[in-house]
Amino acid sequence: IWMKFFDFTSLLLLPFIEWTIPDARTVVYVLLAGFFFFLGGFPYAKAVQQEDVTRISVWWSLQPLWGVLLGFFFGQTLVANQGIALVLLVGATFLAALHANKKVVVVSKSVLLMIICTLCFALYAAFLHEAAQQISFLSAYVWTSLTQAVCGLVCFVLPKVRALHRAEAPRMNRRVFGLFWIVFLTANIGIFLNHWALSLQQASLVFAFEASQVLFTFLIVFVCYKINPALLRETFDRENVKFKIGAAILMVLGVLVLTLF
Numbered sequence: 313i314w315m316k317f318f319d320f321t322s323l324l325l326l327p328f329i330e331w332t333i334p335d336a337r338t339v340v341y342v343l344l345a346g347f348f349f350f351l352g353g354f355p356y357a358k359a360v361q362q363e364d365v366t367r368i369s370v371w372w373s374l375q376p377l378w379g380v381l382l383g384f385f386f387g388q389t390l391v392a393n394q395g396i397a398l399v400l401l402v403g404a405t406f407l408a409a410l411h412a413n414k415k416v417v418v419v420s421k422s423v424l425l426m427i428i429c430t431l432c433f434a435l436y437a438a439f440l441h442e443a444a445q446q447i448s449f450l451s452a453y454v455w456t457s458l459t460q461a462v463c464g465l466v467c468f469v470l471p472k473v474r475a476l477h478r479a480e481a482p483r484m485n486r487r488v489f490g491l492f493w494i495v496f497l498t499a500n501i502g503i504f505l506n507h508w509a510l511s512l513q514q515a516s517l518v519f520a521f522e523a524s525q526v527l528f529t530f531l532i533v534f535v536c537y538k539i540n541p542a543l544l545r546e547t548f549d550r551e552n553v554k555f556k557i558g559a560a561i562l563m564v565l566g567v568l569v570l571t572l573f
Contacts, residue, residue: 313464313467313473313477314464314484314492315353315492315495315496316350316353316460316461316463316464317461317464317465318461318492318493318496319457319458319460319461319464320458320461322453322454322457322458322461323458325450325453325454326454328450329448329450329451329454330447330448330451332447334443334446334447335446338442338443338446338447341439341440341442341443342439342440342443342447342452342455342456342459343455343459344435344436344439345435345436345437345439345440345443345452345456345459346436346455346456346457346458346459346460346463347459347460347463348432348433348435348436348439349432349433349436349456349460350459350460350463350464351432351463352428352429352430352431352432352433352436353429355425355426355428355429355432356425356426356429358422358425359371359422359425359426359429362421362422363420363422364556365529365533366526366529366530366533366556367420367422367556367559368422368426369525369526369529369530370404370526370556370559370560370563371423371426371430372426372430372525372526373401373404373526373563373566373567374401374426374427374430374431375430375433375434375437377398377401377402377430378430378431378433378434378435379434379437379438382434382435382438393569396569397566397567397569398566399566400562400563400565400566400569401562401563401566401567403562403566404559404560404561404562404563404566406559436456437506437510440452440456440507440510441510441511444507444510444511445511448511449507449508449510449511450507452507452511453503453504453507456507457500526560526563526564527560527564530556530560
């Protein structure tokens with residue numbers, strides 16, 4: 313919720329967007345896109361809190377799966393390569409969900425959170441793509457960002473949210489505030505480019521290219537682990553690494569099949 317307050321900075325871009333009034337359907341699409349993006353942040357934050365970030369990066373492979381399925385509602389059809397890719401991506405998700413714990417293999421509880429999260433983001437992308445066919449991607453970016461900021465404010469109607477805010481506010485020191493700005497800036501650069509891409513291509517293809525983030529995540533985690541293992545909470549025993557590498561390979565193959573064939 314605090315992160316979404318930063319989205320009010322998108323007001324600075326208002327002088328640079330056109331002020332034509334879109335049709336009612338486009339307005340609804342923009343509002344729904346912002347709402348589902350906001351909603352998807354909750355299960356994602358919880359998953360990040362309790363699971364290895366390398367596993368979570370593989371679970372993003374569910375986004376192109378949802379993108380293809382949701383495409384049916386917008387008149388798109390499933391072709392052979394998409395079916396093969398979906399099988400590979402589901403396999404990647406399953407492998408990434410497995411934990412080797414004391415010679416017993418268990419399924420991560422966080423995978424359900426990421427199923428909900430990726431569904432929300434897939435809905436956001438589908439609605440945004442449709443809206444961006446009628447208005448510029450910059451306008452779509454501004455209005456979806458403001459929608460998310462307003463959603464954050466609306467949450468304070470709930471007494472539990474206000475109580476939680478009062479309890480957590482003392483932790484907002486300089487270090488935490490600085491981290492918020494770093495996350496906000498890096499995330500919004502990616503979100504801005506994501507809006508641009510979604511205005512040009514259908515959601516399933518954009519999600520397929522987003523899947524490349526798993527490679528960056530593995531690289532960053534590996535470098536951090538070599539510098540100081542305590543920087544990140546990751547499991548690097550042999551069995552769990554096998555699951556992660558196998559999941560990453562299936563994910564990359566699924567993405568290649570989806571985009572190149």
